[in-house]
Amino acid sequence: MTTQQQASETKTTLETRAAAAQEVGIKRLFANDPARFTDFSASAAGLLLDYSKTAIDATTRAALFALAEEAEVEAKRDSMFAGKRINITENRSVLHVALRAEPADGYRADGDPVSAEVMDVLNAMANFSTKVRNGEITGSGGDLITDVVNIGIGGSDLGPVMATLALAPYHDGPRTHFVSNVDGAHLADTLKGLEPKTTLFIIASKTFTTIETMTNAETARQWIVSALGEAAVGDHFAAVSTALDKVDAFGIASDRIFGFWEWVGGRYSIWSAIGLPLMLAIGPDNFRAFLSGAREIDQHFKSAPMDQNLPILLGLVGYWHRAMMDYPTRAIIPYDQRLSRFPAYLQQLDMESNGKGVGLDGKLVPISGPVVWGEPGTNGQHAFFQLIHQGTEIIPIEFLVGARAHEGSGMAMHQTLLLANCLAQSEALMKGRSLDEARQQLLEAGKSADDAERIAPHRVFSGNRPSVTILYAKLDPKTLGALIALYEHRVFVEAQLFGINAFDQWGVELGKELANNLVPVVTGEASADDRDASTKGLVAAIQSLRSA
Numbered sequence: 001m002t003t004q005q006q007a008s009e010t011k012t013t014l015e016t017r018a019a020a021a022q023e024v025g026i027k028r029l030f031a032n033d034p035a036r037f038t039d040f041s042a043s044a045a046g047l048l049l050d051y052s053k054t055a056i057d058a059t060t061r062a063a064l065f066a067l068a069e070e071a072e073v074e075a076k077r078d079s080m081f082a083g084k085r086i087n088i089t090e091n092r093s094v095l096h097v098a099l100r101a102e103p104a105d106g107y108r109a110d111g112d113p114v115s116a117e118v119m120d121v122l123n124a125m126a127n128f129s130t131k132v133r134n135g136e137i138t139g140s141g142g143d144l145i146t147d148v149v150n151i152g153i154g155g156s157d158l159g160p161v162m163a164t165l166a167l168a169p170y171h172d173g174p175r176t177h178f179v180s181n182v183d184g185a186h187l188a189d190t191l192k193g194l195e196p197k198t199t200l201f202i203i204a205s206k207t208f209t210t211i212e213t214m215t216n217a218e219t220a221r222q223w224i225v226s227a228l229g230e231a232a233v234g235d236h237f238a239a240v241s242t243a244l245d246k247v248d249a250f251g252i253a254s255d256r257i258f259g260f261w262e263w264v265g266g267r268y269s270i271w272s273a274i275g276l277p278l279m280l281a282i283g284p285d286n287f288r289a290f291l292s293g294a295r296e297i298d299q300h301f302k303s304a305p306m307d308q309n310l311p312i313l314l315g316l317v318g319y320w321h322r323a324m325m326d327y328p329t330r331a332i333i334p335y336d337q338r339l340s341r342f343p344a345y346l347q348q349l350d351m352e353s354n355g356k357g358v359g360l361d362g363k364l365v366p367i368s369g370p371v372v373w374g375e376p377g378t379n380g381q382h383a384f385f386q387l388i389h390q391g392t393e394i395i396p397i398e399f400l401v402g403a404r405a406h407e408g409s410g411m412a413m414h415q416t417l418l419l420a421n422c423l424a425q426s427e428a429l430m431k432g433r434s435l436d437e438a439r440q441q442l443l444e445a446g447k448s449a450d451d452a453e454r455i456a457p458h459r460v461f462s463g464n465r466p467s468v469t470i471l472y473a474k475l476d477p478k479t480l481g482a483l484i485a486l487y488e489h490r491v492f493v494e495a496q497l498f499g500i501n502a503f504d505q506w507g508v509e510l511g512k513e514l515a516n517n518l519v520p521v522v523t524g525e526a527s528a529d530d531r532d533a534s535t536k537g538l539v540a541a542i543q544s545l546r547s548a
């Protein structure tokens with residue numbers, strides 16, 4: 001059979017299985033296979049992935065593995081790990097895995113070893129963090145640094161925000177704050193209650209040109225200068241960037257500049273010096289544990305056979321739901337309050353990687369990544385789970401939950417209720433409630449036959465709604481590292497199946513260009529006459545409101 005014939009057969013099989021899945025549903029799969037949980041789950045690096053509550057059966061899974069073979073997922077994975085320039089539109093390697101590697105792993109960016117420089121930066125971060133945490137490095141007046149303000153946006157913000165919150169139980173350093181929006185409210189509200197003499201700013205920007213970050217950095221600089229004088233700037237700023245020349249121009253001392261490399265994408269950079277606020281909060285040892293969890297997933301992704309390979313399995317599940325079942329979104333629902341910013345983090349990781357319309361060949365692609373959204377459980381149950389259970393749109397859910405809490409036995413009931421609700425939601429989505437069951441329940445509750453008949457249809461749950469559950473023991477640094485790396489590689493697997501480049505982000509450019517042109521229009525220095533009628537009308541309305 002030729003490659004084309006094989007691909008065509010795989011496509012036909014998957015389409016047939018998708019049609020069948022609409023009919024057969026998920027419930028029936030459990031009835032037919034009592035061992036379904038064992039057959040459709042896999043574990044690695046302390047993570048258990050249960051994908052049995054999806055409509056994927058053995059035939060479908062075999063076809064998905066064939067699809068991965070045809071898309072050369074494993075070979076392309078090996079190219080990424082080998083430091084090949086797989087980011088073809090920016091002609092760059094993609095080597096965020098090198099940031100959490102051990103020297104012996106021997107990663108090379110386009111042939112050049114990278115381990116030594118990675119270790120140098122990690123050690124410099126550890127040295128700086130230790131001294132800030134123990135008071136050897138102080139503010140300009142000798143005061144202990146009690147508050148760190150990270151100024152960055154996108155990948156220079158979302159990862160540190162998410163990870164710092166996720167690892168709150170491990171904080172034993174300065175308090176951390178994060179400013180990202182150019183809206184003055186963000187910096188103003190953050191600085192309220194902070195003391196210039198005990199505050200350290202980290203200016204985090206891969207390019208050191210992002211207008212939001214540079215505007216916030218300049219205002220923060222003025223806040224320090226007006227309180228402590230120009231000479232104090234050096235003691236109250238550090239910087240993280242690849243653009244070392246631009247940082248130097250800002251006036252930050254070289255021993256407070258932590259670099260990273262072009263082969264680290266912004267949304268893949270939490271492992272780099274972008275993670276400095278996290279290291280300041282939890283200390284170098286916990287940060288290294290965080291890195292080790294991600295490395296464990298890297299080693300697993302590189303070597304595990306497909307049917308045990310968590311990133312490949314999760315990628316195939318994602319592709320099945322997006323491309324074959326035609327579900328436009330997926331919801332990330334952590335039953336872990338400290339992962340409350342994980343959905344927002346994954347929005348950039350996933351949607352800035354796979355939200356593309358053009359493939360590696362420069363031609364339009366028929367389909368690409370889903371809309372990613374989510375909020376923690378149990379809160380989601382009191383907000384949008386109505387639609388998830390009874391709406392006309394099917395939304396695949398990805399539940400994340402830890403078996404153990406950080407809180408002591410005095411709060412054991414909290415974790416029990418959290419776990420019970422997480423399990424109940426995925427069971428309810430799969431099993432649903434039939435019309436007969438709804439009617440019977442109403443009768444048993446004392447409703448008249450007429451009322452039961454009238455109300456029952458409203459209380460039916462279709463069931464057969466897919467979810468996966470990722471279970472871990474406890475949300476500690478190693479587990480968080482593994483979880484993030486799992487999702488990074490899952491995005492990579494889906495990108496190969498969509499046939500797109502996951503590592504550029506040209507789609508963010510047009511808005512930035514137009515914003516720069518509109519600044520003088522908003523200030524009134526330039527006319528809006530050549531803009532479209534909507535923009536013109538809005539500018540006029542803004543100006544009249546601003547002058548009221």
Ligand SMILES: O=P(O)(O)OC[C@H]1O[C@](O)(CO)[C@@H](O)[C@@H]1O
Nearest residue numbers: 154155156205206207210266508
């Ligand atoms: O770290 P920088 O260069 O300021 O960029 C911030 C963010 O802006 C983007 O370039 C576009 O959103 C992201 O990819 C990046 O994480």
